[in-house]
Amino acid sequence: AQRVTQPEKLLSVFKGAPVELKCNYSYSGSPELFWYVQYSRQRLQLLLRHISRESIKGFTADLNKGETSFHLKKPFAQEEDSAMYYCAIKRGYGGSQGNLIFGKGTKLSVKP
Amino acid sequence: NAGVTQTPKFQVLKTGQSMTLQCAQDMNHNSMYWYRQDPGMGLRLIYYSASEGTTDKGEVPNGYNVSRLNKREFSLRLESAAPSQTSVYFCASSPRALTSYEQYFGPGTRLTVT
Numbered sequence: 001a002q003r004v005t006q007p008e009k010l011l012s013v014f015k016g017a018p019v020e021l022k023c024n025y026s027y028s029g030s031p032e033l034f035w036y037v038q039y040s041r042q043r044l045q046l047l048l049r050h051i052s053r054e055s056i057k058g059f060t061a062d063l064n065k066g067e068t069s070f071h072l073k074k075p076f077a078q079e080e081d082s083a084m085y086y087c088a089i090k091r092g093y094g095g096s097q098g099n100l101i102f103g104k105g106t107k108l109s110v111k112p
Numbered sequence: 113n114a115g116v117t118q119t120p121k122f123q124v125l126k127t128g129q130s131m132t133l134q135c136a137q138d139m140n141h142n143s144m145y146w147y148r149q150d151p152g153m154g155l156r157l158i159y160y161s162a163s164e165g166t167t168d169k170g171e172v173p174n175g176y177n178v179s180r181l182n183k184r185e186f187s188l189r190l191e192s193a194a195p196s197q198t199s200v201y202f203c204a205s206s207p208r209a210l211t212s213y214e215q216y217f218g219p220g221t222r223l224t225v226t
Contacts, residue, residue: 006154009152043116043217043218043219043220044155044202044204044217045216045217046214046215086154086155099145099157099160099170100157100215102147102154102155102156103154104152104153104154105154105155
């Protein structure tokens with residue numbers, strides 16, 4: 001079964017420090033993976049998708065098929081990065097093909 | 113362009129009461145979704161509608177029903193609320209089901225069942 005695992009419920013770093021939010025997935029086919037972010041009092045929104053290989057707000061994420069990972073990284077964390085981050089995989093088969101499966105989320109706290 | 117709107121924002125129910133959560137989108141999207149968000153559980157799909165006139169169960173459909181009233185509106189009904197349904201409910205929409213990665217979310221409804 002397809003699954004997304006975010007091992008850390010909470011990640012706390014100091015401003016200016018590097019940050020890495022971990023995401024591992026299980027899927028035997030070619031996965032499509034995404035990161036969504038929810039800032040305080042704001043809606044959940046798409047941050048980035050692996051297929052576009054873009055950098056958004058300084059964040060990048062590389063799909064590593066060998067390690068089945070899609071970790072989100074930023075070299076220098078800012079206080080405004082504090083938010084809830086969800087990794088998601090697109091369901092590739094079955095009755096709800098195309099739907100997203102979300103991980104349980106990691107709360108990032110960036111301290112001044 | 114309001115995007116995805118949800119009503120109400122907050123609701124308190126007693127066990128056994130019923131209610132309908134409303135969702136509407138003005139982006140002409142074909143697909144709509146209902147999720148619940150619980151601490152430590154992430155987002156779980158309750159029901160979805162790939163296109164107008166169709167609805168399907170998601171991961172946690174028990175205790176809920178949905179109606180895709182038209183292309184804009186997708187409602188979620190709790191027939192007999194239970195404390196286990198205390199959660200934050202999010203509605204989302206996307207242009208098409210098979211390209212559902214770009215989902216646009218509403219602000220959420222915080223529901224408490226006592």
